[in-house]
Amino acid sequence: xxxxxxxxNVEELQQWLREMVEQLAFTRLIAxxxxxxxxxxxxxxxxxxxxxxxxxxxxxxxRLRALEGQLLLPWVMSAASRKDGAGPAPGAASSSAAPEAPxxxxxxxxxxxxxxxxxxPRDLERVPQxxxxxxxxxxxxxxxxxxxxxxxxxxxxxxVIPAKVVVVRRTDETLKCRLDGTVVSAPPPPRIVERGVLxxxxxxxxxxxxxxxxQPIERQCLRYARSGVEIAPQTLGRCVGAHLxxxxxxxxxxxxxxxxxxxxxxDATGIRILDPQAPEGIRSGTMWGWTNALxxxxxxxxxxxxxxxxxxxxxxxxxxxxxxxxxNLLTFIERAGGKRPGCWSHARRGLVLCARSKDxxxxxxxxxxxxxxxxxxxxxxxxxxxxxxxxxxxLESQPLIDAIFAWVEQQRLVVPPGTPLGKALxxxxxxxxxxxxxxxxxxIPLTNNRRERELRKLVLGRRNWLFTWGDxxxxxxxxxxxxxxxxxxxxxxxxxYLVVVTQALLERRNVDELLPDRIAxxxxxxxxxxxxxxxxxx
Numbered sequence: 001x002x003x004x005x006x007x008x009n010v011e012e013l014q015q016w017l018r019e020m021v022e023q024l025a026f027t028r029l030i031a032x033x034x035x036x037x038x039x040x041x042x043x044x045x046x047x048x049x050x051x052x053x054x055x056x057x058x059x060x061x062x063r064l065r066a067l068e069g070q071l072l073l074p075w076v077m078s079a080a081s082r083k084d085g086a087g088p089a090p091g092a093a094s095s096s097a098a099p100e101a102p103x104x105x106x107x108x109x110x111x112x113x114x115x116x117x118x119x120x121p122r123d124l125e126r127v128p129q130x131x132x133x134x135x136x137x138x139x140x141x142x143x144x145x146x147x148x149x150x151x152x153x154x155x156x157x158x159x160v161i162p163a164k165v166v167v168v169r170r171t172d173e174t175l176k177c178r179l180d181g182t183v184v185s186a187p188p189p190p191r192i193v194e195r196g197v198l199x200x201x202x203x204x205x206x207x208x209x210x211x212x213x214x215q216p217i218e219r220q221c222l223r224y225a226r227s228g229v230e231i232a233p234q235t236l237g238r239c240v241g242a243h244l245x246x247x248x249x250x251x252x253x254x255x256x257x258x259x260x261x262x263x264x265x266x267d268a269t270g271i272r273i274l275d276p277q278a279p280e281g282i283r284s285g286t287m288w289g290w291t292n293a294l295x296x297x298x299x300x301x302x303x304x305x306x307x308x309x310x311x312x313x314x315x316x317x318x319x320x321x322x323x324x325x326x327x328n329l330l331t332f333i334e335r336a337g338g339k340r341p342g343c344w345s346h347a348r349r350g351l352v353l354c355a356r357s358k359d360x361x362x363x364x365x366x367x368x369x370x371x372x373x374x375x376x377x378x379x380x381x382x383x384x385x386x387x388x389x390x391x392x393x394x395l396e397s398q399p400l401i402d403a404i405f406a407w408v409e410q411q412r413l414v415v416p417p418g419t420p421l422g423k424a425l426x427x428x429x430x431x432x433x434x435x436x437x438x439x440x441x442x443x444i445p446l447t448n449n450r451r452e453r454e455l456r457k458l459v460l461g462r463r464n465w466l467f468t469w470g471d472x473x474x475x476x477x478x479x480x481x482x483x484x485x486x487x488x489x490x491x492x493x494x495x496x497y498l499v500v501v502t503q504a505l506l507e508r509r510n511v512d513e514l515l516p517d518r519i520a521x522x523x524x525x526x527x528x529x530x531x532x533x534x535x536x537x538x
Contacts, residue, residue, distance in 0.1 A: 017029070020032075038416070042416075042418070042419050042420070045354070045357045045359065045419070045420055046420060048356075048357045048358075049353050049354075049356070049357050049420065052356055052357070120156060120158065121529060123525075123529070126156075127159075163205075164227075165202075165224065165227060165229045168199055170188075172185055172186045172188065173185070173186045174186070190503075190506035190507060191506070192204075192239065192242055192243050192246060192502065192506070193238075193239050193242050196239060197235065198231070198235065198236065198239050200502065200503070200506075201499070203236075203239045203240060203242075203243050204243065204495075204498050204499055204502055205495075206220055206236055206239070206240050207240050207243050207244065207480065207498065208484075208494070208495045208498055210240065210461075210465065211457075211461060211477075211480045211481065211484060212484060212494060212495060214460050214461045214463070214464045214465070215464065216464055216465040216466075217233050217236050217237045217240065217465075218233050219464075220236065221233045221236060241476065243502065244476040244479060244480055245476070246502065246505050246506070247479060247480065247483060247498075247501070247502070247505065248475075248476075248479050249505070249511050250483055250501060250505065250511055250514055250515075251297075251478070251479035251480070251482040251483055252511075253511045253512060253514075253515060254295060254296075254297055254482050254483065254486050254515065254516075255297045255299070255312070255482065257292070257295040257515070258290050258291070258292045258295040258296070258297040259292070259312070259313065259314060259317065260292060260295075262292045262293055263292065263293075263321055263323065263443050263444065264290060264291070264292045264320055264321065264322045264323070265290070265291050265292075265322065265323035265324065265445075265448055265450070265451050266288055266289060266290045266291075266309070266322060266323075266324050266330075266451060267288075267289050267324060267325065267448060267451035267452055267454075267455055268286050268287065268288045268289070268304070268327075268455075269286075269287055269289075269455050269458060269459060270284050270285065270286060270287070270304070271284070271285045271286070271287050271300070271458065271462060271468065271474055271477065272284060272285075272462065272466065272467045272468070273285045273302075273467065273468060273469075273470060273471065273473070273474060274467045274468070274469050274470065274473075275470060282467065284304070285300060285301065285302050285303075285471070285474045286300070286301045286302075286303065286304040286308060287299070287300055287301075287455070287458055287474070287477070287478060288300075288301065288308055288309065288312065289451050289454045289455045289458075290312065290451075291450060291451060291454065294486070294489045294490050294516075294517070295486055295489070296454055296482065296485035296486045296489050297312070297482045297486075298458070298477070298478040298479075298481040298482045298485070299311075299312045299478055300471070300474035300475045300477065300478040302471050302474070304329075305329065306329040306330070306332060309329060309330060309332075310332070318332060318333055318336035318337075318338060319333075319336045319337040319338045320333060320338045320339075321338060321339045321340075321341065321441075321444070322338060322339075322340060323340070323341040323342075323343070323444065323445065323448055324340060324343070324448060324451075325342075325343050325346045325448060326342065326343075326346060326427060326430065326431045326434075339437060340434050340437075341434060341435075341437040341438060341441075341444045341445075342431045342434035342435035342437070343435075343447050343448035343449075344369065344372060344373075344435060344438075344446050344447050345447040345448065345449055346427075346431075346447075346448070347369070347427060347428050347431060347435055348365075348366060348369050350420070350421075350423060350424025350427055351363075351365040351366050351369070351421075351424050352366060353420065353424070354420050354421045354424055357420070359420075359421055361411060361415070361421060362421050362424065364407070365404075365407060365408075365411075365424075365425075368400070368403060368404050368407055369404060371400050372397055372400055372401075372446060373446065375392065375393070375396050375397050375400075376446045378392075379392050385442070386441070386442030386443045387442060388442070389442035390439075390440075390441065390442030391442075393438065393439050393442070394439060397438075397439060398439060401436055401439065404428075405432065408425055408428045408429060408432075409429075411425055412425050412426075412429060454485055457481055457484075457485060458477070458481060461477075483497075483498075483501075484498075486516050487516050489516075490516040490517060490520055491520070491527055491528045491531030492516050492519060492520055492526050492527060492528065493526050493527075493528055496526050497516065497519060497526055500514075500519060500523060500526065501514045501519070
């Protein structure tokens with residue numbers, strides 16, 4: 001903007017205003033004041049948004065009810081302060097009759113209403129513990145004779161037997177022929193690290209602790225040290241690395257399943273890489289999360305460009321339906337003849353951020369979008385298949401989509417595109433053809449939220465172990481997250497699954513037999529009781 005419109009300080013602004021008044025240039029004066037007010041409003045909105053983002057301790061709900069509650073909170077507090085004041089609010093009519101105090105509601109007791117404690121799982125081991133009456137209480141306090149047994153009462157509670165570290169002393173048998181002196185020794189059982197100081201189960205537990213419970217190797221070594229066992233972090237780290245290399249073929253087989261026929265979806269996040277060749281010793285890599293039904297794959301790329309997507313999909317496999325956000329890294333899929341369904345959570349997010357900054361126009365948009373999520377929730381609760389869901393969408397969601405589109409086009413005519421609300425409306429306008437693809441196929445989800453939930457496994461982990469070493473480390477992280485995430489999606493205990501497949505890989509069994517869907521059939525004991533699979537396309 002020119003100096004006349006946006007003076008650099010207050011003195012220049014005052015001088016410029018005097019000049020405009022003396023010249024009777026009221027049109028320019030009004031335009032400049034309006035532009036200044038709009039600029040201050042935009043800055044205030046942006047600062048309010050940043051302050052709200054910094055103050056929040058966890059992801060805030062984007063649901064309409066929670067958002068309206070956040071917007072109503074200042075009014076409720078103001079009303080409460082007026083109630084607590086000495087007199088009525090300004091402009092309020094006085095009344096001689098005091099309002100009747102509300103009567104307290106009687107509390108409902110739990111007796112006869114509480115359903116009771118749920119029984120413990122039947123497959124858990126029951127450890128008997130006998131609790132007898134001590135000798136000092138076995139004599140009758142009235143007559144002094146020893147009392148006879150009347151019966152027993154039973155109770156159950158959960159407890160844990162702490163893990164302990166042991167030293168396995170293996171004795172290998174050797175045979176010798178009495179006739180010709182031939183000597184034969186028992187073949188040693190396969191191990192993750194041959195002739196290493198750590199056994200297979202300890203290494204497997206360390207891998208699971210790091211990538212399931214997000215405990216860095218150094219913390220695990222401190223835990224062992226408190227038990228009196230000194231394990232060097234370098235030793236444990238190298239053993240875990242060898243375990244991840246052993247599991248790599250299994251992750252590759254899962255990648256092949258994820259690339260198979262069906263609806264694919266993806267999202268990406270960053271991962272910090274320790275690299276001595278980098279200017280500051282640290283650089284950023286990209287981790288792509290992919291899903292296809294119950295198959296989940298993580299794919300590491302050293303750069304955050306579309307090359308990683310191309311390498312994962314494979315040459316000639318671009319004409320697919322791949323759901324994602326509005327990134328331009330996936331536009332080559334559309335050029336190849338594929339489709340890119342959009343995400344309504346991403347479309348709503350910009351409006352939600354503006355609504356949190358007290359923008360009532362943005363709140364209107366959130367209210368228009370909210371019924372779309374309610375319709376999907378009703379379809380899920382009704383257990384509808386893809387055809388039924390599509391029919392419901394065309395009947396109920398299509399009119400809502402038309403109303404949202406009309407509202408977006410109307411607001412774009414009056415809202416400046418550079419403002420936060422203008423950017424949110426621009427996203428909706430640019431992504432509209434992708435956002436409405438869910439009306440053509442009942443298998444396409446309304447949002448890409450599942451991919452974001454899968455990426456949380458990495459996000460939680462990197463907050464603890466912070467870095468990984470080189471591109472090889474990024475690929476190892478991707479492989480193990482691929483395996484444990486697919487296990488969880490299939491309803492299999494990932495820790496015990498690692499025990500089974502590690503032993504099988506050491507015995508050089510066929511990798512296809514170790515995929516989670518096959519293990520669920522051959523080892524039903526590994527399946528998690530009461531597991532509910534994520535919502536999947538038909």
